[in-house]
Amino acid sequence: MSTGAGADRRIERSRAAITAAAIDLFTAHGFAGTxxxxxxxxxxxxxxxxxxxxxxxxxxxxxxxxxxxxxxxxYSADTAAALTRVPEVEPNLRDAVVQLAQAVLAGQVIPIxxxxxxxxxxxxxxxxxxxxxxxxxxxxxxxxxxxxxAALGKxxxxxxxxxxEQLAFLVLGPGMDRALFRASGSRVDTTTEIxxxxxxxxxxxxxxxxx
Amino acid sequence: MSTGAGADRRIERSRAAITAAAIDLFTAHGFAGTxxxxxxxxxxxxxxxxxxxxxxxxxxxxxxxxxxxxxxxxYSADTAAALTRVPEVEPNLRDAVVQLAQAVLAGQVIPIxxxxxxxxxxxxxxxxxxxxxxxxxxxxxxxxxxxxxAALGKxxxxxxxxxxEQLAFLVLGPGMDRALFRASGSRVDTTTEIxxxxxxxxxxxxxxxxx
Numbered sequence: 451m452s453t454g455a456g457a458d459r460r461i462e463r464s465r466a467a468i469t470a471a472a473i474d475l476f477t478a479h480g481f482a483g484t485x486x487x488x489x490x491x492x493x494x495x496x497x498x499x500x501x502x503x504x505x506x507x508x509x510x511x512x513x514x515x516x517x518x519x520x521x522x523x524x525y526s527a528d529t530a531a532a533l534t535r536v537p538e539v540e541p542n543l544r545d546a547v548v549q550l551a552q553a554v555l556a557g558q559v560i561p562i563x564x565x566x567x568x569x570x571x572x573x574x575x576x577x578x579x580x581x582x583x584x585x586x587x588x589x590x591x592x593x594x595x596x597x598x599x600a601a602l603g604k605x606x607x608x609x610x611x612x613x614x615e616q617l618a619f620l621v622l623g624p625g626m627d628r629a630l631f632r633a634s635g636s637r638v639d640t641t642t643e644i645x646x647x648x649x650x651x652x653x654x655x656x657x658x659x660x661x
Numbered sequence: 662m663s664t665g666a667g668a669d670r671r672i673e674r675s676r677a678a679i680t681a682a683a684i685d686l687f688t689a690h691g692f693a694g695t696x697x698x699x700x701x702x703x704x705x706x707x708x709x710x711x712x713x714x715x716x717x718x719x720x721x722x723x724x725x726x727x728x729x730x731x732x733x734x735x736y737s738a739d740t741a742a743a744l745t746r747v748p749e750v751e752p753n754l755r756d757a758v759v760q761l762a763q764a765v766l767a768g769q770v771i772p773i774x775x776x777x778x779x780x781x782x783x784x785x786x787x788x789x790x791x792x793x794x795x796x797x798x799x800x801x802x803x804x805x806x807x808x809x810x811a812a813l814g815k816x817x818x819x820x821x822x823x824x825x826e827q828l829a830f831l832v833l834g835p836g837m838d839r840a841l842f843r844a845s846g847s848r849v850d851t852t853t854e855i856x857x858x859x860x861x862x863x864x865x866x867x868x869x870x871x872x
Contacts, residue, residue, distance in 0.1 A: 478782050482694030567841045568779030571689050581842045606734035616865055619834030624826050627834075631792045632777045633785035654827055658868040 465503055467493040472514050477561040478634070480509055480568050489611035511569075515576050518562040520582035525553060530591035539604050539660070542593070546653050547621055550588070555625040555639060564630055589614050596659075605659045613659060620651040676714055678704040683725050688772040689845070691779050692722055711823070722780075726787050729773040733795035737765060741802035750815050750871070753805070755863050758832055762859035764837040766850055775841055800825050809868075816870045824870060831862040 471492035475484040486507050490497045504510040529550055536542040553559070562580070570577045592614035600607040607613045625639055625647065633640070639647075682703035686695040697718050715721040740761055747753040764770070777788045779795045803825035811818040818824045835852055835857065843849070850858075 480691050480693055480779060482691055483783075559712050564778055564781070567775055568691060570775065570842060570844050572694075574847065577842045577844070581839075585838075612861060615835050616831060616862070618840075619830045620827060623830030623834035623838075627796075627830075627837075628792075631781060631788045633788070636785070650823060651827070654869050658865050 461503065464493070464495050464499055468495060468500055468503060468510070469514055469517065472510050473518075476511060476514060477565050480565070481507075481572060486510075509611055511573075512576065513565070515562070515573070515580070518558075518565075519576075519580050519583055522562065522580065523557065523587065525557075526584050526587040526591075529553070529588055533591050533595040536595055536599070539599060539656070543599065544649070547617065547652050548648045551621050551625070551644050551651075552641060554622050555629065555644050556641060558628070560629045561634075563626075567630070585618075589618055592617060603661075606661050607659050613655075616658065617652075617655045620654055621648050672714065675704070675706050677703075677712055679706060679711055679714060679721070680728065682701075683721050683867070684729075687722060687725060688776050691776070692718075692783060697721075700866055709807050722784075723787065726773070726777065726791070729769075729776075730787075730791050730794055733770065733773065733791065734798065737795050737798040737802075740764070740799055742805040744802050747806055747810070750810060750867070755860070758828065758863050759856055759859045762832050762836070762855050762862075763852060765833050766840065767852060771837070771840045772845075800829055803828060811835070814872075817872050818870050824866075825867065827842065828863075828866045831866055832859050842857075 468489060469488045472484070475488055475492065484507070486497050486500055489510070490500055493500075500510065516551060519554060527530050529546070532546055532549075533543075536546055566573075566577045566580050589611075593610040596613050596617070597610035599605045600610065605613075625644065629638070679700060682700045683695070685702065686699055695718070697708055697711055700721070701711055704711075711721065715724060740757070743757055743760075744754075747757055773791070777784075778790050781788045804821040806825050807816060807828070808816050808821035810816045811821065816824075836855065840849070
């Protein structure tokens, strides 16, 4: 039994090492540009171990994307929960929006977006699931929040879906677009820059929808 | 001499066939997922012809991206010229913005954007050149146009660069983002939908910056 537990721990360590190596390589080289030998080398395991644990390259790819979707979904659910409790436009909605910008633009969102965009022809259903479960969830919650604040008379919003989309793209659009075209290792926006730009974008949003 | 002209024409035809095949395959499968054999098959030429005409796979990739950048730059220059002549916010700037949305969202912009985003780690300088020469050119011209209309007292714009970015991402952001995550062959926005959404986005922009 202790041997069984030791084997389980070894498999768990291998799985974690393989996953970390696969994330690095797939995001740097794409699906076709990554081979199992390189993943095995980087993870310090044998090729056979990868096939035993994951089945193969496509299954490994689906597995790391699924993990990334779950992480994104978990974060989006946290954002959604925070938005649901927002009582006022100032300072609460503004703060939530600035935090969203920090999480999206300084976090792990860009590499997974880039990978899914790159592989959309090969894995169209993964791209669609990500889109619905992560950014889609944030957008739907933003819309609900704006509708609620409008019902309370705190914003003048007629179409909450349109307003949510405008808020999201004013705040996240330019930074996300620039980041997608920037290789890893090149200069990224600082948290101070992200905060300043998010506040300017939020001011613009209020100019449209404040009473 | 007629033999020389015939050979030139054959090379020209081969070059065009190879380019068309390479665009299809690179945009569908990425750089690593495309091989010269497949390009040769699809173009109906020999592998040797591709090596003779282009040098190799990387050169072929650079060549088709360069062509796409030139096309995008040519279109961006046309847009820039049209914007430079815009005399009024309504209907001229609105019309120009709706046309921009049609060109970007219903045209050939999405596949080249997706390809460059996918290959940004391998070809970072191509992504940067595209960004500066196509969307960058449009954005700079939008800023100049908004500054000019502000100087004429037709818009209340303090920071024309920020306002241009806001206008561009209100109008193009949501549709571009959705399209990047959508495989070819799936439903695309109709020109009627694009026009309606661009008008709503332009109304939001005017709510921020109209006197």
